[in-house]
Structure formats: C-alpha cells, structure tokens
C-alpha cells in the first residue's frame with residue numbers, strides 16, 4: 001500500500017478491478033472526505049446509515065474500513081493545502097471514495113476542487129440518477145413520471161478551465177492571433193474561454209451511457225446538445241454518438257434516423273436540442289430514460305431535474321472512470337455554509353450517493369435496504385427542514401435524527 005503523509009490507511013483490503021469488473025473484498029477500504037460547510041453534519045449522519053445498513057445486511061461478515069481523505073478547508077488546516085496530491089493518489093490506489101460538498105470561490109481564488117478532481121482522476125462520466133420518492137414534495141403535478149439517469153461528460157467543454165482574463169497579455173495575444181489567422185473580430189475588452197469537445201471524450205461518455213442503458217434494460221438514450229448553433233462542438237457530439245451506435249452497438253441499439261423512430265426491440269438512441277429538452281422534461285418526462293450530454297448542459301439539467309423531484313438536497317451523483325473502475329461519489333449540492341454545524345440540512349444527497357456506491361461495489365443488498373428504508377421514512381413524513389416547510393403534517397427532524405430514522409426503518 002502507498003506511503004502517505006497524512007492519510008492513515010486502516011486495516012482492510014483494497015477494492016481491485018479485474019476485466020473491467022470491481023472485485024470488492026469483505027472489508028473494503030473506502031476513502032471519504034466529509035467536505036466543507038454542512039459537509040461534516042451530513043457525513044456523520046450518512047456514515048452512521050451506511051455502517052448500520054451493512055451490518056443489517058451482512059451481520060459482521062462484511063464491514064467498511066473508512067479511510068479519511070483530506071480535501072477543502074480541513075485539508076488546508078491539516079495538510080497546509082486545499083487539495084493534497086496524496087488524496088488523489090489514495091483514490092487511485094483504493095478505487096472508490098465518497099465525499100461531501102467542497103467550497104469554491106466565485107470569480108477568483110483557487111479553481112473548483114471538484115472540477116480538478118474529476119479532471120486529474122479522469123473521472124469522465126458524471127452520473128446522476130433522478131427519480132421521485134413517494135411523499136417528497138415537488139413543484140410539479142406528476143413527479144413520479146421523472147425517472148432518468150443523466151450521463152454528463154466531465155472533463156471537457158467550457159469546464160476545462162481554459163480561460164484568459166479580459167485585458168491580460170494572454171487575452172491580447174489570443175485576440176491578435178484570432179484576427180490575423182481567422183479574421184475574427186472579437187471585442188478587445190473580452191475575456192476568452194475555450195470549449196474543447198473531442199471525439200474521444202464524446203464517444204467514451206456516450207459508450208458508457210449506452211452500456212448503462214443496456215445493462216439496466218432502458219428503452220432510450222437521448223443525446224442532448226446545442227448543435228444547431230455550436231456545430232463543431234455540440235453538433236459533433238451528436239454526430240459521433242450516432243456513429244458509435246453503428247460502429248459498436250448495431251446488434252442491440254439503433255439510431256433514430258436509421259429506424260424512423262421504431263427501434264423494433266433494440267435500444268433507441270435519439271437526440272434533442274438542449275432548450276427543447278428543458279421544456280420536454282416538464283411536459284413529457286416519460287420520453288427520457290438515459291440522457292448523454294456535455295459538461296455545462298449536464299450541470300444545468302441535473303439541477304433542473306432535481307428540482308422536479310424534490311430539490312438538490314436529495315440529488316445524488318457519481319464521477320466514474322468506466323475504463324478503470326475508479327469512482328468518487330458525491331453530494332451534488334454545495335456546502336450551504338449558512339447552515340453549517342446546525343445539524344439541520346438534508347443528508348439524502350450523500351446517502352443516495354452511497355446507494356450508487358454500493359451498487360458500483362456489487363453490494364446491491366445494501367443499496368436496496370437503504371432505498372426501502374428511505375421510502376418508509378418519507379412516507380411517515382419524518383423529514384428535514386427543506387421538505388418539512390413544504391409538507392403538511394410533517395415531523396421536523398434534524399440531519400442526524402433523519403439518519404437515525406432511516407436506520408429504525410430498516
């Protein structure tokens with residue numbers, strides 16, 4: 001096992017990957033980072049749920065060996081840096097980790113730790129399932145019709161961090177180059193960002209979405225893009241997606257144009273323009289199962305969809321490299337700093353990210369047990385403040401009490 005300065009490796013075994021399949025020992029070492037702001041409250045409640053459910057499902061036969069990985073403010077106080085290199089090394093070595101939200105300053109300061117982690121570990125797929133749980137308050141009439149999984153490309157697009165500041169020598173140089181080589185007249189007082197979208201990055205993301213849809217017996221994969229305007233980036237994403245279906249999946253999947261909309265029992269791969277998609281998830285959500293999209297679109301879509309089923313307090317996420325199995329599961333909301341250390345907020349985003357983590361590890365008994373207990377807890381109207389304020393007759397629970405209610409409902 002690697003040599004670490006701050007990370008203490010507990011007694012347990014490494015998760016490994018064989019022929020693309022995760023091999024999970026009975027006492028897997030799993031990295032966790034509690035996160036900033038409300039992160040520690042949420043993590044405490046979630047960890048208690050995970051340990052209790054593993055014990056409930058397997059007696060003492062299986063157990064998680066938790067290994068703390070430092071990131072964000074805690075890392076800065078313990079290791080003197082917000083994002084120690086050894087945190088990334090430990091995720092690579094131990095394959096699976098789970099984290100709470102991390103602070104990112106806007107318009108300056110350090111770049112997003114979340115974005116850096118996704119890029120440096122090449123966690124190319126951001127996977128966000130969105131479904132409704134009975135009893136959870138929603139702003140739409142039929143939230144149960146929303147049942148989708150978003151596959152968001154995680155390493156490219158305007159998120160690649162390739163930006164130059166307005167007025168900087170770099171911006172000036174670029175503007176001169178653009179004028180001279182391409183005849184582009186860009187306003188001189190512009191900041192510039194680049195939007196790289198590659199064939200490699202697009203195809204591997206769409207491939208993972210198609211494989212997921214086939215494995216979970218879904219009917220459709222929709223490629224969502226703004227290719228009518230951004231032809232060589234978002235338009236190319238769509239084109240490469242259809243190409244991939246023909247190249248690698250022709251026996252099990254078919255593109256819309258090749259079947260006139262009738263896939264004859266195969267997986268249907270279709271596409272949709274991003275703005276229409278935002279209308280249709282409200283008006284015709286049943287038409288979408290798995291959605292494959294680019295980085296920035298995916299960020300917007302997952303929050304919009306989360307709102308339809310109860311808000312970001314309940315939206316889970318995973319960042320996965322399907323080629324080597326390395327995965328970091330995470331809350332999709334931020335640190336909600338105004339509620340820090342009040343034991344108040346909803347821990348469901350991390351708890352449901354844990355459900356995804358246990359599925360990824362092959363411990364599906366645990367995922368199912370957590371989901372069932374969560375359903376019971378919502379049905380009993382025992383909820384945290386965010387849902388209590390929207391529900392009649394709800395019992396308001398603290399973050400830790402909500403975790404305890406899930407454990408009681410096992």
Ligand code: NAP
Nearest residue numbers: 101102103104105114313331332333334335336345346386
């Ligand atoms: P935020 O932390 O997500 O909070 C926005 C609002 O969402 C909160 O005020 C609260 O709404 C609601 N909310 C968030 N988490 C909740 C939870 N667990 N339970 C119930 N409600 C919850 O967004 P922000 O204030 O824009 O961002 C704060 C910091 O988080 C920033 O530094 C940002 O960069 C960072 N961030 C991190 C991640 C990540 O680590 N993955 C993601 C997004 C943002 P009410 O006020 O209505 O109660």
